[in-house]
Amino acid sequence: MIGRTAALRRPLLVAAALSFVLPAAAGAQGFPVAGKPVTLIGGFPNGSGTDIYSRKLAEPLARALGVPVVVDNRVGAGGNIAMDHVAKAAPDGHTILMGTSAMLAINPALYPRMPIDTMRDLAPVLALADVxxxxxxxxxxxxxxxxxxxxxxxxxxxxxxxxxxxxxxxxxxxxxxxxxxxxxxxxxxxxxxxxxxxxxxxxxxxxxxxxxxxxxxxxxxxxxxxxxxxxxxxxxxxxxxxxxxxxxxxCDLPGFETTTWYLLAVPAATPAAIVERLAAEVRKVIDEPSFVAWVKEQGLTPMTGGPVEARALLAADLPKWAEVVRRSGARVD
CATH class of the missing domain: 3.40.190.10 (Periplasmic binding protein-like II)
Structure with a gap:
């Protein structure tokens, strides 16, 4: 009797599993939309570190995705303008934030009125490099x-x-x-x-x-x-x-160390399948030996992991930088 019950349940379990897998797969089927550019939104001016990285990433990522990848720097409010734009964009994978720890982890402690909640309104895709x-x-x-x-x-x-x-x-x-x-x-x-x-x-x-x-x-x-x-x-x-x-x-300062990071993020409502596809395609690009060599030439250290690790990194750094901001007395009204 027990064996028969298990046998009856097995198709139901498979069907239940497929009900989760199929929508996720379907979420990535329409991405990217042919001919529609993917835009990397930065928060700092041309010539800044994120701008340099974005432009290096754009060409090989465009080849991988089969659509143009353009860089659009929306400067102002310490990156909040760029983050707000991405958070409110269509969650279709075509608008990506070139984020930094300053934008995502420091600003929430620095600005008394943030336009978004970085953990709630954005979905981390990939941590790129230690800076x-x-x-x-x-x-x-x-x-x-x-x-x-x-x-x-x-x-x-x-x-x-x-x-x-x-x-x-x-x-x-x-x-x-x-x-x-x-x-x-x-x-x-x-x-x-x-x-x-x-x-x-x-x-x-x-x-x-x-x-x-x-x-x-x-x-x-x-x-x-x-x-x-x-x-x-x-x-x-x-x-x-x-x-x-x-x-x-x-400087005779034993143990002194302070670094930040670059991290890609998309609107929070972006389907998980699109987030995973983006993470996989970007990972292929940045793991290429020539790209790794270029990253190191910039004084950066490549980072590993995918969306789960990127989200964990952001969650861990929010309280860390909040304490640094508190000690520094920095504030932006």
């Missing part, structure tokens, strides 16, 4: 800053006089500067700019003393001799800058 910063100076403007110890000595000699640029209030470059100041016991003056290119222009023009910028945007200026890198905020030295010590080494 360090580098302590950067313009040698022509600040020739005395030959190493990190010289910066620390100057800041301690004149408290409240040394300035550091950032890409905006509460961004990862701001918080990296605040974390450096706190770790070294310095009184530094924060000068926010509207994105990396503007902050870099200020550094090269002598308007500010130092800049803890993200490494992808520093590769060109570093190779051209426009900037001097005094330390990287990663745990170990980077392949892109093998002669540049870590901040822990260069």
């Amino acid at each position: 360090p910063n580098a302590l950067t100076v313009a040698p022509e403007r600040r020739p005395q800053f030959t190493d990190c110890r010289a910066v620390i000595a100057a800041a301690k000699a004149q408290p409240g006089r040394l300035t550091y640029a950032s890409t905006g209030n509460g961004t990862s470059t701001h918080l990296a500067g605040a974390q450096f100041a706190a770790a070294a016991g310095l009184d530094l003056v924060h000068v926010p700019y509207r994105g990396g290119p503007f902050a870099m222009t200020a550094l090269l023009g002598g308007e500010v003393d130092i800049f803890l910028h993200q490494t992808p945007a520093l590769v060109g200026p570093y190779r051209q001799g426009q900037v001097r890198l005094l330390g990287v905020t990663s745990r170990t030295r980077l392949a892109a800058f093998p002669d540049v010590p870590t901040m822990a080494e260069a």
